[in-house]
Amino acid sequence: MEKEGNYIKRAKDLEVYRRAYAVSLDVHRATLVFPKIEQYALADQMRRSSKAICANLAEGFAKQTHSRPEFARFISMALGSCSEMETWISYAFDLGYVAQAQRDEWLRSYVHIYGMLVNLRERLK
Template identity: 55%
Template structure:
């Protein structure tokens, strides 16, 4: 097991993708900055934040860490909905959507594996 949440492969992958999502979201129309763009920034970052918070609580309870991993899985799946809106509204292209969709599917699988391991 990792000594820090930053050492988790799934954290590193989710964090890298959240930075990409954040940068792209800033290019969305002004009308979306308080709505869809804000939502995808928050949901993408909540994967990482929940992992970090849960990791810190595992000393108290493995069950608590598992609960936060489930929150992260939920956020990864939520991102798949939001990016579908992004592609359908023309804010991202098909290539970006496919890349992000595949990444979030893989991140969710990694999180499920971590949940089983804990």
């Protein structure tokens, strides 16, 4: 994996990490205004799942020097968190906590991130 002629040195250098991080910040901020009853349920789950994508990329990337299959395993976990976010977003919309425009934006972002993760995992084979 290269970046502008240089090797990528950290997970933060990966485009998929940067995209996932940006949308996780948006999710975090948006869920802070969910009803109090949801702060330790749906809102918390959305914050944790969105951040887990970045956390798994970071941990897996750090281990890739020892094992590319191990990095692929962490990417698979990030894929799971990405899919999980699609479910939580649907709940948030159906419960009336986010508008359709927000739901659609987040879903587009996670579909794109999912595709990037699949491509990254395939490049490790």
